[in-house]
Amino acid sequence: MSLALKGTLVLVGAGKMGGAMLEGWLKSGADPKKIAVLDPFASDDMKALLAKHKVSLNPAIASIKDAEVVLIAVKPQMMEEVLPTVVGLGASRPLILSVAAGKTIASFERHFGKSAAIIRTIPNTPASIGRGITAMSANANVLATQMKLAKDLLSAIGEVVTVDREELIDSVTAVSGSGPAYVFYMTECLAAAAEKVGLPPALAMQLARATVAGSGELMRVTGTDAATLRQNVTSPKGTTHAALQVLMAEDGLQPLFEKAVKAAADRSRELAS
Numbered sequence: 101m102s103l104a105l106k107g108t109l110v111l112v113g114a115g116k117m118g119g120a121m122l123e124g125w126l127k128s129g130a131d132p133k134k135i136a137v138l139d140p141f142a143s144d145d146m147k148a149l150l151a152k153h154k155v156s157l158n159p160a161i162a163s164i165k166d167a168e169v170v171l172i173a174v175k176p177q178m179m180e181e182v183l184p185t186v187v188g189l190g191a192s193r194p195l196i197l198s199v200a201a202g203k204t205i206a207s208f209e210r211h212f213g214k215s216a217a218i219i220r221t222i223p224n225t226p227a228s229i230g231r232g233i234t235a236m237s238a239n240a241n242v243l244a245t246q247m248k249l250a251k252d253l254l255s256a257i258g259e260v261v262t263v264d265r266e267e268l269i270d271s272v273t274a275v276s277g278s279g280p281a282y283v284f285y286m287t288e289c290l291a292a293a294a295e296k297v298g299l300p301p302a303l304a305m306q307l308a309r310a311t312v313a314g315s316g317e318l319m320r321v322t323g324t325d326a327a328t329l330r331q332n333v334t335s336p337k338g339t340t341h342a343a344l345q346v347l348m349a350e351d352g353l354q355p356l357f358e359k360a361v362k363a364a365a366d367r368s369r370e371l372a373s
Contacts, residue, residue, distance in 0.1 A: 103125060103128065103131075103253065104249075105249075106166075107167060107169075107194070108134055108135070108136055108164055108166050108167050109134055109136070109168060110136050110164060110167050110169065110170045110171065110194070111135065111136070111137045111171050112138045112139070112172045112182065113139055113172065113174035113175075114137050114142050114143075114146045114150075115139075115173065117173050117199055117227060117257070118139070118173030118199075119146055120228045120229070120230065121171070121227075121254070121256045121257055122135070123149070124256025126153055127256075132154050132155045135156070136155070136157075136164055137155060137157050138159075138161075139158070140158060142157060162188065164189060167192045168194050168249075169194055169195045169249065170186065171198075172196065172198045172199070173199050176200045176203055179203055183208075183211045187211055187212065190216060193216070195217045195250065196212055196217065196219070197219045198218070198221060199221050199254075201222060201277065202368070202372050203373065204220065204373065205218050205237070205239050205266055208220075215241060216239075217238075217242045217246055218238070219236050219238045219239075219246075219247070219250050220238075221234050221250075221254065222235050222277045223277075224279065225280050226258065226280060227257035227258050230256070230257055230258060231258050232257050232259070233260070233261065234254045234260050234261070235261050235262070235263050236254070236260065236261070236262050237265070237269050238262075267369075270368040270369045273364065273365065274361045274362070274365035278364045283312060287309055287312045288308075291304045291308035294307060
């Protein structure tokens with residue numbers, strides 16, 4: 101990733117997500133002098149990181165004359181309190197890039213104006229360790245160069261994809277946004293099932309965690325599709341085949357996932373503002 105910043109990159113919110121992105125930018129060689137962080141509640145660790153790299157923390161809004169990107173990484177419930185304080189950054193017509201769940205493009209247009217270039221995204225929690233995936237949706241004002249810059253910025257926390265209609269963000273939220281929780285719960289279920297067949301609780305959880313984490317890593321490293329990897333593990337009439345007969349039955353895992361993902365997508369639409 102190479103960040104070709106002409107103006108200032110303003111990071112609003114330096115919590116886990118914002119902090120992970122900032123660390124990624126700095127590691128990739130971004131010029132610290134072109135980054136400003138706005139977060140009155142920055143942690144001591146974050147303050148130390150900023151001081152180490154000489155990144156400006158909480159400069160006066162009026163002093164930032166050349167904002168090129170305003171990346172908003174505050175909690176959704178804080179948005180209406182925070183946005184009015186940073187509207188002044190819109191004077192230089194920057195790209196407004198949001199990683200806040202549930203906040204629509206229209207909500208940012210209400211603050212920055214209908215002519216503002218705005219990208220709404222939905223990352224997921226593995227982004228905090230640089231292994232997430234983020235989906236982007238842009239309004240009609242976003243230029244191709246701004247889309248590229250946004251992708252470069254978000255690549256600091258994992259893979260980046262684009263959806264051509266904003267309403268698809270709700271579907272993405274239901275899959276990758278909420279998906280880590282499904283995987284964690286699946287790990288819990290596997291560990292509980294392991295106990296049912298006689299394994300001690302600590303060993304059951306160790307086996308479940310390592311199996312889920314290792315399987316995900318195998319998919320990532322090899323690039324092999326999930327179905328092929330599943331088939332590679334499954335011997336005809338063997339132990340895995342016996343388990344999959346249950347999981348892949350008509351009333352097995354697939355309809356449960358479909359019901360769960362639909363519930364999440366519906367709720368995402370209800371919460372959007």
